[in-house]
Amino acid sequence: MTNPQGRFGVHGGQYIPETLMNAVIELEQAYERFKDDPDFNAELNQMLNDYAGRPSRLYFAERMTQDLGGARVYLKREDLNHTGAHKINNVVGQMLLARRMGKTRVIAETGAGQHGVATATVAALMGMECVVYMGTEDMERQALNVYRMRLLGAEVRGVASGTGTLKDAVSETFREWTNRIEDTHYVLGSVMGPHPFPTIVRDFQAVISREIREQCLAAEGKLPDAVIACVGGGSNAIGAFYHFIGDKDVALIGCEAAGRGIDTWETAATMNTGRIGIFHGMKSYFCQDEFGQIAPVYSISAGLDYPGIGPEHAALSDAGRASYVPVTDEEAVQAFEYLSRTEGIIPAIESAHALAHAIELAPKMRPDQVIVVNLSGRGDKDVAAIARYRGEDLHD
């Protein structure tokens, strides 16, 4: 779907200040040099396997399948990776690349804190300096992850500007990058931002669909009928979709955070409520007003609380290859509770958005059909927030 200018259809590009252009060009050149390098890939695979715990399991959710009475439901257990989410796949790849580029310091944005924790973790392992930018609103929602990052030796800088959420953390990390480029790599956490980030992050996350493909063929003797993943910026979703894009019979479904509903202002459902724009380095779909002011989006999930979406998703949607459905806070919380009770797995509230759609879809499908839900992260970090959502006075 990509071309040399980093475009996905009309989306993508490099809409960034001139100060950063040589930095992204340097990154692109380094990636082109190392992506097919046997030593680089051997080191990457070894770290993914020995340190991050790959391959992750494709688990047949038997009780969920019986209860829903339709398609066979599998869970891709990215929640079992080290640091508890898919984020580590990309971080390991980018940090190995950064080290080969001679960088000694990394900066990152984080929403729910999962990407920040993954970056702080690998920085600790590699002995690199690490600064994570996080919206002050998110620091409150995800206090445990803030402490985790500090425990791992990272500095966490609160971002109070704007809505104090993921969007503002991304803006501030870009600002910091323009300030200090020479020794610093920006470990962007999703398939967004200027080229080459959407391509690099997608390639490092594509291990998810590569494994699903093999595991599903081994377990079912066929490809899945549908792959479902939650979408904020879209990294776990593109990772789960990528190796199925050419298989037209595999439905690819992204689940956006609808917050309190797509007919309210308190939503983060970019595809369903946004329109094309240019922001954070890319052309894609964004929640915005009639004058192009970026909308203050909302979701119970700090990881999906973002007003844009990666450019490859925008192109997949334009081409009709993937569909993007809205899932509300309430639906996600119900799915969060459902999976905990039914399978003994507490999912991240982000991943619960994908589960909610699977719960709705499975009964409408035949028992010989297969759904794979990408369980992108585990829910320990969300327990206190969900308790509060349900009216219990519980704090981290």
Added chain:
Amino acid sequence: MTSQNPVTASSARSSHTASAFARGKAFIPFITCGDPDLQTSAALVRSFAQAGADLIELGIPFSDPTAEGVTIQDANLRALSAGTTTDKVFELVHDLREGTNGPAVDIPLAFMTYANVVFSYGTERFCAAAEEAGIDAIILPDVPFEEKGDFDAIARQHGIDLVSLIAPTSNERIRMIAAEAAGFVYCVSSLGVTGTRDAITTDIGSMVELVREATDAPVAVGFGISTPEQAAQMARLSDGAIVGSAIVKLIAEHGRDAVGPASELVCAMAQAVHDI
């Protein structure tokens, strides 16, 4: 925008934007339109023109100005909270050019805003409205050389210069960027975002030299200039100085009463630059 002057080699020289540099070194102040309100913005622009500004940069507020430091970020938010919209900024410029509610402003005016403000309005519709209002140039800090195709050709059709920026990290890119410059070249003095700095350590002289090898368009230096002395120092190395945050700080401090103190600073800076 064909030039009537047969001896002018480059379109950069012939544009109204570049006329800001015709009398010598140029002083270029910046304000965010609508901060604290549009009436104050109109009064500020008129007073800056009288105080000796050669070109004025008019910021159209954007919700998430990623190239700005805290001072101008806050100005953007104040302007948006006051209900400023792109359409109202067009009206402001129109009134300034027509002399509605005050003297008409004749010096070149440039918009400074972000790609999405232009793109979401419709680039063609935006440039047509900007031309109609009397804008000479547009500066988009999140549109580098590689992406200017979206905007450049349309702006040109409306007689508007899309100003190119170069940065301390541009190195070998400077020649390529400068060769296609329109209006003037905006030389970013320092790494980082906008905001006042105690000292500018970049070798501005070498950057300007590289630009001059590729174009006869003038070069103005911006980012981090906060005193008349710094403005003169940067203008000595180039063709002009651009000052934003130092002025916006005074507007933040004095609100609707900012015209006096802000034009006093602009007057001192313009004089320092013109005296070179």
